[in-house]
Amino acid sequence: MPNNHASIDRGLLERYNRPGPRYTSYPTAPQFRDSFGEAELRAAAAASNGDPIPRRLSIYVHVPFCASPCFYCGCNRIITRDRSRGELYLARLYREIALMAELFDRDREAIQLHFGGGTPNFLSPDQLGDLVQSLRRHFHFADHRESDISIELDPRFVDPSEVAALGRIGFNRASLGVQDFDPDVQAAVNRIQSVGETRAVVDACRDAGFRSVNIDLIYGLPKQTPEGFSRTLDQVLAIRPDRLAVYSYAHLPDLFRAQKQINAEDLPTPEVKLSLMHMAITRLTAAGYVYIGMDHFALPDDELATAQARGGLHRNFMGYTTHADSDLIGLGVSAISHIGSTFSQNPRDLPSWEKALDEGRLPVFRGLHMTEDDELRADLIQALMCQGEIPVAALERRYGIEFDRYFDGSLHALEPLEADGLVRRDKGRILATSQGRLLLRNIAMCFDAYLDRPADVARPRFSRAI
Secondary structure (H helix, E strand, C coil), X not given: CCCCCCCCCHHHHHHCCCECCCCCCCCCHHHCECCCCHHHHHHHHHHHHCCCCCCEEEEEEEECEECCCCCCCCCCCEECCCCHHHHHHHHHHHHHHHHHHCCCCCCCEEEEEEEEECCHHHCCHHHHHHHHHXXXXXXXXXXXXXXXXXXXXXXXXXXXXHHHHHHHHCCCEEEEEEECCCHHHHHHXXXXXXXXXXXXXXXXXXXXXXXXXXXXXXXXXXXXXXXXXXXXXXXXXXXXXXXXEEEECCCCCCCCHHHHHCCHHHCCCHHHHHHHHHHHHHHHHHCCCEEEECCEXXXXXXXXXXXXXXXXXXXXXXXXXXXXXXXXXXXCCCCEEEECCEEEECCCCHHHHHHHHHCCCCCCCEEEECCHHHHHHHHHHXXXXXXXXECHHHHHHHHCCCHHHHCHHHHHHHHHHHHCCCEEEEXXXXXXXXXXXXXXXXXXXXXXXXXXXXXXXXXXXXXXCC
16 A cells, blocks of 8 residues: 555545444444344354365454543453452453363464553452463463564553563563653543653563563544644654554443543544644655554564555454454453354453352353354455555455455445445456555445444444544
């Protein structure tokens, strides 16, 4: 994809800046149903073990606790400074690990482990070390030179000396939340974090031998200005992380209670928000970062960029990953698993998750079996989100369809986007243009069969595309 976005048509982007899914899965989580439970998950795991070539495993562990609320946050988290809650949570998490591990053949390699939250470093390095060892006892992990073991870190609550301990445990990737270094913005979102403490953690990760460090930014926060965000970009580029995620802030206070603390009058106008996005893309690509897609950037020699170049990039609930051919096991409150052609989710509230494990049950409260149509559309959307194109000829061969006939309605919905220069038809494929790469969600929505269903079933609240 060209790295020059100076010709971005702001009027066009504003017109397409409407709510839509982020497509970390298809079908998206609002389509999950409570008719899918523990028995269905067990059957899915047994079926996946019987595949002629067993798929590898990716494991996600959700740690919900945070010591301080960030007002912009829409994650599933519990605000507490009581560290004893971590021990109670771990006791049940160990039960879930044992129950899940029983479902999978021992010869299936775990290639990826990611800790998200919440704030995973709410747990001490000793607790995290014990947790990783428990996972290693229950699952067969790939060689450390091949496996990814990553963690999200809040630099405000981790000491550089603790990072060295994480490296000894086996962590080799880290993602740090920053959002914005501007003091006014930080005060407005209740996240005071200095450049110095952030850089110290990044340096500690590098000293500990971490293969990659990611920094998260958000545009569209209260009190943000082009001048202030430009300074933040300068400060982040001086740190030069291997990867960057630059997310759009979604102000949905009716869904996320913490956002009620944000004064809507302090939010930048749509025009300013768009200029912040444009600035981030222009500055980061000029500094040598590859625009991966959606809101992710990586240095050219980072594995995300090289995976995209060879067609091996994948997108799931952990974001972009290089491990496409794997089943995803989700552990902890609210975590989502993707086993074979099924999705399953744990309860989003802590008491329900605890109750299931105390009763010796796998904590599944909803999920779904993908239909053949779901699998086809998921394959299409996955290729679009990761490679910026729809491989028409390949999909026809793989699924035995005539693409134009099968997707007649979708292609009709795509016509305005093609007329606006967001996509173009090529031999055997549909390509997102440079501007279209900024609106992959909108392109994917044309192929989402669930968006045409009754509003009370299929129209949950989504964030805007930009």
